[in-house]
Amino acid sequence: MYxxxxxxxxxxxxxxxxxxQICTEKKLNEATVTLVGxxxxxxxxxxxxxxxxxxxxxxxxQRIHRLEDAKDTSQQKIRDLEAREASLLGTIEExxxxxxxxxxxxxxxxxxxxxxxxxxxxxxxxQHSVLKALSDTRYTLRTxxxxxxxxxxxxxxxxxxxxxxxxxxxxxxxxxxxxxAKGKNNTVVWGLTPSGRAQVPPA
Numbered sequence: 485m486y487x488x489x490x491x492x493x494x495x496x497x498x499x500x501x502x503x504x505q506i507c508t509e510k511k512l513n514e515a516t517v518t519l520v521g522x523x524x525x526x527x528x529x530x531x532x533x534x535x536x537x538x539x540x541x542x543x544x545x546q547r548i549h550r551l552e553d554a555k556d557t558s559q560q561k562i563r564d565l566e567a568r569e570a571s572l573l574g575t576i577e578e579x580x581x582x583x584x585x586x587x588x589x590x591x592x593x594x595x596x597x598x599x600x601x602x603x604x605x606x607x608x609x610x611q612h613s614v615l616k617a618l619s620d621t622r623y624t625l626r627t628x629x630x631x632x633x634x635x636x637x638x639x640x641x642x643x644x645x646x647x648x649x650x651x652x653x654x655x656x657x658x659x660x661x662x663x664x665a666k667g668k669n670n671t672v673v674w675g676l677t678p679s680g681r682a683q684v685p686p687a
Contacts, residue, residue: 605659607683609641614652618662618676619684625665625673628653656680 498520607615617634618626626634628650635643643649653674656662661680667673676684 605661605683610635610643610648610652611641611656612683613638613641613643614649614656615661615676615680615684618674619681625667625675627667627671627673631674 502520613635614631616638617631620626620634623630628646631653632643632646632649635641635649643652653662657664659679661677661683663675663677663680665673665675
């Protein structure tokens with residue numbers, strides 16, 4: 485928007501000079517009349533496109549409008565950038581607070597993985613059944629309930645309850661064949677270690 489400070493200042497100065505000359509009973513000189521005219525013109529600068537002084541033409545209004553438009557555009561871009569920054573920060577905070585982010589930790593050491601990888605541990609049918617359930621490619625990590633639902637359908641080594649499934653999972657954890665992680669609402673979920681995956685026969 486066009487500022488009225490400049491024309492107001494010109495008007496005050498011009499009025500002061502006119503009053504001074506009237507009070508001192510002096511005739512208005514040419515300089516005072518010119519200043520009054522300038523003060524009047526300044527109020528209409530936004531509407532004036534050109535002023536011709538001698539052989540030169542000065543574009544006033546257009547330049548003022550262009551400067552104001554550029555200023556408005558810059559301010560809008562700054563506001564857009566600030567809004568995007570706030571949105572990104574909000575997204576980052578949501579990801580940090582999300583319960584869906586897993587904090588996975590390996591339960592078996594790398595040395596145990598190297599020792600057990602590919603070796604025959606003499607596992608029971610129940611342990612093989614649970615390993616097979618954990619190796620289901622549709623899942624990365626599974627709850628005890630999910631493992632039980634898959635393992636109870638096995639013909640050999642079928643699980644009879646979630647309690648039994650949990651016991652077998654603990655055995656596999658001790659062998660370094662299974663690992664645990666925390667899922668939503670701090671629920672314990674289960675997955676295979678490299679050694680555990682090596683114990684699952686190819687499909």
